[in-house]
Amino acid sequence: VTQPDNLLEAIRRGEPRALARAITRIENRDDSAEALLRQLFPYSGRATLLGLTGAPGAGKSTLADSLAALLRSRGQSVGIVAVDPTSPFSGGAILGDRIRMQRHHADDGVFIRSMATRGALGGLATAAADVALLLDAAGKDTVLVETVGVGQDEVDIVRLADVTVVMLVPGMGDDVQTIKAGIMEIADVFAINKADRSGADRVEQELRAMLSIGHRPDGWSVPIVKTVATDGTGVPELLDAALSYIAFLRDRGLLASKKAVNWRQRLLDLLRERLLMRAVNATGEDRLADLAGRVARREMDPYSAVDAIMQAQL
């Protein structure tokens, strides 16, 4: 399927309506989305991919907006992909996007899109990564991917970024101790947001104590930056810390291998989705329901049911 040249060109010019149309196709996982992404792929790979994650209420969207405003003031264009399955129905997400866009005064240099749902077979991580790729190919200099740092899906999403900022806030539960294991491993920079609240120093001390225990394989020492996203305090320092990690990787010749590792993960995500879709289409809904019913009645074990589906594939 070849795209009408006008859609492809409109995307490459970063026209918001063309981007919105393309994202709808990506979310629906239809064949035209893949054809489009294949054509856009050669134009991608230029943007800086910045991942931003933290618990609900950490202030991710405010910090993302503050980073976007700073990047704009430095002459950069920005795309934001906000992945939050904890947000209400998609109507709410779209309304939220409109409110957020207004902060940027309908500036075509900033494009924001929320994603809250995933398809029946597809993964949210795959769809979010495709949207990031689209915004990259559309010429955004920086693509911010913000996600709630809780489920494994969300960890997968930020793993696709060049640099990942993990946000903490003072006074949320046991603070550092409640951060999930996977999240600690992916933090290239820590932001302690709402740092004007009491307890920020304690969070910082706990983080430093934790960071002093281990050593990262790449030799990077993870910076901790205090921010107040609502008034922009610390945001330039945070951006500089994130960019200095990318410079660190580039200087040591590690950026290419990091990107290759990220792509390996993304190929697995794509592969998982494709294989399942092919198998389900080949099996058919009737046979699947029949097998599920037999398993539920204990007439067949689930492993044999899956074997039967897989053997029919060969």
Place this chain on the structure above:
Amino acid sequence: VTQPDNLLEAIRRGEPRALARAITRIENRDDSAEALLRQLFPYSGRATLLGLTGAPGAGKSTLADSLAALLRSRGQSVGIVAVDPTSPFSGGAILGDRIRMQRHHADDGVFIRSMATRGALGGLATAAADVALLLDAAGKDTVLVETVGVGQDEVDIVRLADVTVVMLVPGMGDDVQTIKAGIMEIADVFAINKADRSGADRVEQELRAMLSIGHRPDGWSVPIVKTVATDGTGVPELLDAALSYIAFLRDRGLLASKKAVNWRQRLLDLLRERLLMRAVNATGEDRLADLAGRVARREMDPYSAVDAIMQAQL
């Protein structure tokens, strides 16, 4: 692979050490785990599967322990699978299990296991479902599956239960509005925990307003129960509400079809995992890394890379 009869028999007698050994195999996704589960499957299907989900800090483990104590007092044996990827490294999870086991005075009628990580290719939902199946086959009358209600993985996990309790607490953010869309859909019963705090009535009103909007396809009206898990207040009412949903399904002949729908989802999860594992093994790590590198260097697009892997499979 046939299991030594003594392990199979020890599991069926519910011996904690045998259960722990089997769970380790399930977590490692080794072939012996599948052989074991195939043999255990015919003995499963007897337990009541109760899902319990809510945000971090909602008091899930306290409520699960309180429900377990109540079930024990009614002469039932209980298994608890606690899935929390936000909890610290597995050492912490195991320590937490020991502390929780002590509350039950080393009672062999209660078995608790936390799961925080997933394998490289396997899903946490699949592993948790297998552990629930094991505890069912081990003769536990009720299996409680508690999970942090945030990521999509966690939603998948509770979808496998016969009845799902969604926990809310007063004073956490915007309360009802921040509950994720997917979670609202899976709630068969709402528990407002920490109901002695101010704001519990408001949460209840908001929930009632929300529930009054829609109608469930199965015709069930979702009860709201206030609990104080720390002292057991409301816990008998909560258990009765959960059990009455199962009775409701059974009376209307809907339980079998619900179980079949759950098994359909589980077969897809298993299938996704198996297909990916087979494809990765057939492709080999070297070729996968090579393809990822070519994609990262923009020599090949990711969709063509995945096509190449899939075609090599045929």
